[in-house]
Amino acid sequence: MNTVQMMRQVLFKPLDFFYDIQEPNRLKWSQGFILILMAFIARMASLLLVGYHFEARAPYQISYFHEFIWILVPWITWCLANWSVSTILDGEGKFKELFVGSAFCLVPYIIFIIPITLMTNVLALSEESFYNSATVLILCWVGLLILIKVKVLHDFELGKLILITFFTLLGMAIIWFIGILLYGLINQFISFFLDLFKEIRFRL
């Protein structure tokens, strides 16, 4: 099965899809990265194609890098946190399955966000609810796929699924906290040595 066929399967038969990807050699690491890239492209396109009256930010306020980070980092931290938590709590999922499977969960967003955004070019602000509800629907779909993914890949029942999801979110928060902390510390560390270097050069 190629990537396009897999995307079709995740849309229409998500349960089958997540059962199938547990077969060895079904997934490729590259698929995950391609899908994330596509999600990023879809996101940028939706930001740029939106009708003027629906714009929340002017084009000059949008940063490509920033948007990319906001897709990439949550995805990676989700995978890491989910894998670590579920490994401890008897999950059966492998890291590769989680990693690429999570990327496949974004498929509804990748496919539908652009048509929905194009819709804003023919809607007035008073019909905003069409646009808003469609966007919410898409995000719910993505959320549901993520839950199905966790359930199927780890073979959990409902109660444990909720527990694991909660712990994963907690884990993500911890990773982010530590990341920010490390960033601050490393900054201090580097500036300490720079200052030291300057001081020594000044004395010599």
Add this chain to the structure above:
Amino acid sequence: MKTMKRLCAIIATVMMMLVLPMEGMAETPYEGYIWNTEGRDVHSINGYVYHDSIDGAFLPTGVFNNPEDIFIANDDTIYITDTGNNRIVHLDQDYEVIKVIGDQDGPGKLNGPKGVFIKEDGTVYVADTKNQRIAIFDQNGKYERELTAPTSTLLGKKFSYSPSKLVVDKRDYLYVVSEGNTKGLMQINNKGEFKGFFGTNEVGFNLWRFLARLIATDEQKAKMRSVQPLAFSNLAQDEDGFIYTTTLGTDENQIKRLSPVGVDTLNPSAKKYGDLLSYGGNIEISAFIDLTVNEDGLITALNLQTSRIYQYDKLGNLLFVFGGTGEQNGVFTTPSSIDQDSEGILYVVDKGRNRIDLFRTTPFADLVHTASKLYVDGQYEDAKEIWEEVIHLNGNYDIAYHAIGKALYNSEKYKEAMDYFKKASSRTDYSASFREYRVEYVREHFAWFFGGVIALFIILRFGIPRLIKLIRQGRKERRTALEGEVDAK
């Protein structure tokens, strides 16, 4: 030859007219700017320039001492509250002294007055701050009577009366700002009886405060600083009897227009007045200490924090900013009050220099004022041409784009209106004209849309079933062929 000479003279005058105002503008010690609809400060043409000064030193009454208030009566005579000299100085239109009020010993002797109001019949009401009373003088400056501190259970026991500013409405009710009073404007009737507070500022909900209250013990609660509404700093009254107030200590809704029942009608939602950002580094909150409103509803407010004057139209759109801190003519050391006469000349009291600076409008401001008056009255069509001229002079003037957009919308030119609303970054109005334009567009291209619908129907009704049939047939044939092969093997 004679005609030649005359022609030369005319050309010379025209040239001078062209050059002079430009030179005048270059001399202003402040640069015109405006906050545009994207929230940035951009260059704009100055609306007001320094014109003249009134300095007490050149008057027979002598130097002013910390003047706190100025009031210009309907006949354009000027009343200056000369706080440090405990008197009110009355000047005529040519800045010559008519009379001095409240400097004679006796019951009418003023002590640190901070505000003055003149009724239409010439009666003078003085907020005699340190005497804790309102002193009333007749039109000749003769002391009539006083309204002493009102008593009421509503005021509470700790209430200290320190009237600083006042207006008198058509019913002869006084609206008094008492310094440090956070409960609102005091309404006092003509006999000096307290009739209630008016237009109190609201204390907004604060999550942090709420949580702190929730957790704190009773003892801690007692120690916490009680949250008071913000105090008004000044007030003004327009022709229709609406009362405009300025509030200190906040960065939004500093200016309010209070209806007769005390409801703010100027700010439907929170709005920032003064500068939107400060580049100084510190967070600087605008401190509006006085304002004046003319018959067209133009609000001109004085901000002590930047020593600048901000003019808004009746809807609260910023029109001009001018003034600043400094020693030159046109900027102030410590401004304290502002008012305007019937010709639109602004009088700003600079108590730091003990003088009054006069500002006149530039031709650009006259243009904007005319257009704004028409626009606020809803005569978009008439205003449109003037606004176009305004844009021609100053492309940064977003309110002009918006006004032209409205005019175009009213004359059903929706496509053009959309462009103008886009320039004025008004998304709601853009959407409204887009909606109309959409209807128009569909109507114009009705044949195409109708044809499209029919084509779509045909495709869905006949094309797709046939396609499915074909695909199925193809699969079946392939399968039978495969089976045939298998059978053959």
